Amino acid sequence: MPQHPDFARGLSVGIIMDGNGRWAKQRGLPRTAGHKKGAEVFQQIADYCDRIGLASVYFYAFSTENWKRPAEEVGAIMRLFGEYLVRAFDYKSRNNRIVFLGERAALDPRHQQLMAEIERDTADRTGMVLNIAVNYGGRQEITRAARLLAQEAAAGRLDPAAITEETLAARLYTAGQKDPDLILRPSGEKRLSNFMLWQAAYAEMVDMEVLWPDFTPAHLDAAIAEYNRRSRRFGGI
Numbered sequence: 691m692p693q694h695p696d697f698a699r700g701l702s703v704g705i706i707m708d709g710n711g712r713w714a715k716q717r718g719l720p721r722t723a724g725h726k727k728g729a730e731v732f733q734q735i736a737d738y739c740d741r742i743g744l745a746s747v748y749f750y751a752f753s754t755e756n757w758k759r760p761a762e763e764v765g766a767i768m769r770l771f772g773e774y775l776v777r778a779f780d781y782k783s784r785n786n787r788i789v790f791l792g793e794r795a796a797l798d799p800r801h802q803q804l805m806a807e808i809e810r811d812t813a814d815r816t817g818m819v820l821n822i823a824v825n826y827g828g829r830q831e832i833t834r835a836a837r838l839l840a841q842e843a844a845a846g847r848l849d850p851a852a853i854t855e856e857t858l859a860a861r862l863y864t865a866g867q868k869d870p871d872l873i874l875r876p877s878g879e880k881r882l883s884n885f886m887l888w889q890a891a892y893a894e895m896v897d898m899e900v901l902w903p904d905f906t907p908a909h910l911d912a913a914i915a916e917y918n919r920r921s922r923r924f925g926g927i
């Protein structure tokens with residue numbers, strides 16, 4: 691179906707990249723093969739998001755709960771993430787700001803260093819913001835914000851009575867960024883799994899049967915077309 695050229699312009703989209711394991715299993719491959727293909731699809735879809743003019747995109751790559759998986763699988767995912775970080779430096783021609791969401795202290799120190807460099811080198815870019823959530827959990831993020839506020843209050847820099855939604859939002863990993871308009875989840879699951887709990891307050895949810903390694907730009911088009919048919923009321927009428 692032909693779409694208006696501006697069908698996605700200015701939107702913020704969250705993507706829960708799910709179904710890598712099932713994709714591999716269907717093919718008799720190890721789960722890690724699904725993650726490898728999933729990482730390639732991530733790069734293609736990130737490029738496409740930029741091309742269609744999204745304001746920002748939030749990719750969920752690894753949750754605070756995913757450490758429960760076998761060490762071998764976690765290791766493979768982290769190696770793929772490291773390869774991506776090295777390659778992200780080739781994106782010099784792009785105008786994307788890259789931001790990482792999540793608790794970094796648990797990650798490989800070399801990865802932490804690359805993440806800091808990439809964020810610093812892309813901080814002034816004016817195009818789409820490409821967010822990648824790694825060791826991210828919505829509850830961890832809100833708990834951390836509460837801790838920061840408590841520390842500031844205890845130090846006398848913040849009046850507890852003056853705390854607003856904006857004060858708290860400014861302590862989230864997404865500080866200063868737009869909330870997602872749309873959150874889509876491939877693989878048929880219909881849950882957030884701890885993704886952007888605060889920011890998702892009024893996001894439109896779209897779940898899709900496709901597994902992430904089979905996800906194509908046409909699937910994103912379809913999800914945005916579905917979003918464009920929805921009526922958002924934000925509590926009004």
Ligand code: IPE
Nearest residue numbers: 707708709710711712751752
């Ligand atoms: C998503 O795919 C990748 C991560 C959570 C890191 P899964 O690995 O969860 O794939 P399924 O859900 O088992 O198919």
Ligand code: IPE
Nearest residue numbers: 706707708750751752753883
């Ligand atoms: C959510 O997927 C996390 C990511 C996609 C990174 P999971 O596969 O971990 O979620 P559950 O376990 O099905 O809820």
Ligand code: MG
Nearest residue numbers: 708709710711
């Ligand atoms: Mg899963």
